[in-house]
Amino acid sequence: MQKPEKYIWKKSYTWMLVTNMTYIIMFYVIMKSFS
Numbered sequence: 001m002q003k004p005e006k007y008i009w010k011k012s013y014t015w016m017l018v019t020n021m022t023y024i025i026m027f028y029v030i031m032k033s034f035s
Helices: 002-034
Strands: none
Touching: none
16 A cells, blocks of 8 residues: 555656756757847
């Protein structure tokens, strides 16, 4: 019963990290194109 809950939490945490990385990359590209 505890395992699926932890798996879902881990999956959403991974999704959060991927989203943050995407924002950081986009921000970096925008900064480079403005300089």
